[in-house]
Amino acid sequence: MTVHQVEPYNAEPPRSVLVDAVTPVSAFYSRNHGPVPAADEESWRLRVDGLVTTPLSLSPADLRERFPERTETATLQCAGNRRAGLVAVKDIPGEAPWGPTATATAAWTGVRLADVLAAAGVSDTATDVEFLGADVSPQADPPQEFGGSIPLRKAGMPEVLLAWAMNGEPLPPVHGAPLRVVVPGYIGARSVKWVHRVRVTDAPSPNFFQASTYRLLPPDAEVTATPGEGVELGLVAVNSDFLTPDDDAEVPAGPTGVTGYAFAGGDRTIVRVDVSADGGSTWTQAELGEQASTWAWRHWDATVDVPHGEVELLARAWDSSAALQPERPEQVWNPKGYVNNSWARLRLRGV
Incomplete structure (x- = not known):
C-alpha cells in the first residue's frame, strides 16, 4: 500500500491489485x-432516532x-480519487x-437500512437520514465525530446497507467494524464507518464533513x-x-494490452x-467486462x-446518461482536489 498518512491511516494499493471484479480486503483503500x-x-448499540415514531437501540445481534x-456488491470511491492529477496542475x-486507486469493490453483507427505518417509523416531514460514526476527527474545530447524510429517498432504496461483513469476512476495524453504512453510487464519505447513530431529519446533515469539507468549490474560492x-x-x-501496465513502465514496442476500470455513480452504468x-x-x-451489479465498476481491456x-x-x-469524462485536469481543478474525472493518462516507454 502507498501510505499517505499514518494517523489517521490513509492508504491506497498498487494499480495491478484492482484487476479483479471484487477487491481483496487487504487491498481495499483506507480513508479515515x-x-x-x-x-x-x-x-x-446503534441508535435510530430523530423524526421517527419508535426510536430504536439495536445491537449487531439484534440486527441479525x-x-x-x-x-x-458495490464499488466505493473516495471523492479525492485521482487528486494527484490535479496537484500536478497546481x-x-x-x-x-x-x-x-482510492476506489475498490466488495461484496457487503448486512441489513437494508430501509428495513430498519421501516421498523422505526419515519415521519411524513422527514427528508434526510444522517449517520454518525464513532471516530472523532481533530480536523473539525472543535473536534467532532465524522458524519454525513443522504436524502431519504436514497436511504429507502434496497441497495443501502448497514453492513458487518465484506467479502464474506467480518469487517476489519479499519473498515468500520462492527458496523458501517454502505451507500452505493455515492462518494465514499457517505458510507460512514463505525456508525452508532442513524438520525432521521428534515434537512441535510450540519456535520462539518458534509457542510464544510466534502464540497466542490470554484477554482478561485478560499480553501476553507x-x-x-x-x-x-x-x-x-x-x-x-x-x-495495467503500471505508470512509467517499459513495454515492448508494438501491440500492447492495457486494462483499466470505469465507474459511474447513482444507478448509471458504463457503456x-x-x-x-x-x-x-x-x-x-x-472491450468491457461483465458488471457484478448495477452498483459496481466495470473493467475494460484494449490493445x-x-x-x-x-x-x-x-x-x-x-456512462448510460451519455455523460463523458472531461478532457483535461485543468478543466476540473478545484482548491480541495475533488472529482478529478478528467481523461485517464498513462506514461509508457516502448523498447
Missing part, C-alpha cells in the same frame, strides 16, 4: 479522518435477528495526493469553505483509469471506454500500438 476507534461488538440479511496543500459554500458532493461522476496512443487523434474502443520511445496513453469513458 481520525484514529480508528476502539469498538466492542458486545456493547455496541430482526432483519433479513442482504449482500450487495498544488493543493494539506490534502493527500491520492492516485487512481464556510458551511454551505459550493456544491455538496453526493453521486460519483463518471470516471476511469488504467490498471463505453476508448483508449488512444496518439494524443486523441484516433481511438480504440475497449494499442505503442511506438518506440515515450508515449502517453489516454482513456475516456461514457
Whole structure:
C-alpha cells in the first residue's frame, strides 16, 4: 500500500491489485479522518432516532435477528480519487495526493437500512437520514465525530446497507467494524464507518464533513469553505483509469494490452471506454467486462500500438446518461482536489 498518512491511516494499493471484479480486503483503500476507534461488538448499540415514531437501540445481534440479511456488491470511491492529477496542475496543500486507486469493490453483507427505518417509523416531514460514526476527527474545530447524510429517498432504496461483513469476512476495524453504512453510487464519505447513530431529519446533515469539507468549490474560492459554500458532493461522476501496465513502465514496442476500470455513480452504468496512443487523434474502443451489479465498476481491456520511445496513453469513458469524462485536469481543478474525472493518462516507454 502507498501510505499517505499514518494517523489517521490513509492508504491506497498498487494499480495491478484492482484487476479483479471484487477487491481483496487487504487491498481495499483506507480513508479515515481520525484514529480508528476502539469498538466492542458486545456493547455496541446503534441508535435510530430523530423524526421517527419508535426510536430504536439495536445491537449487531439484534440486527441479525430482526432483519433479513442482504449482500450487495458495490464499488466505493473516495471523492479525492485521482487528486494527484490535479496537484500536478497546481498544488493543493494539506490534502493527500491520492492516485487512481482510492476506489475498490466488495461484496457487503448486512441489513437494508430501509428495513430498519421501516421498523422505526419515519415521519411524513422527514427528508434526510444522517449517520454518525464513532471516530472523532481533530480536523473539525472543535473536534467532532465524522458524519454525513443522504436524502431519504436514497436511504429507502434496497441497495443501502448497514453492513458487518465484506467479502464474506467480518469487517476489519479499519473498515468500520462492527458496523458501517454502505451507500452505493455515492462518494465514499457517505458510507460512514463505525456508525452508532442513524438520525432521521428534515434537512441535510450540519456535520462539518458534509457542510464544510466534502464540497466542490470554484477554482478561485478560499480553501476553507464556510458551511454551505459550493456544491455538496453526493453521486460519483463518471470516471476511469488504467490498471495495467503500471505508470512509467517499459513495454515492448508494438501491440500492447492495457486494462483499466470505469465507474459511474447513482444507478448509471458504463457503456463505453476508448483508449488512444496518439494524443486523441484516433481511438480504440475497449472491450468491457461483465458488471457484478448495477452498483459496481466495470473493467475494460484494449490493445494499442505503442511506438518506440515515450508515449502517453489516454482513456475516456461514457456512462448510460451519455455523460463523458472531461478532457483535461485543468478543466476540473478545484482548491480541495475533488472529482478529478478528467481523461485517464498513462506514461509508457516502448523498447
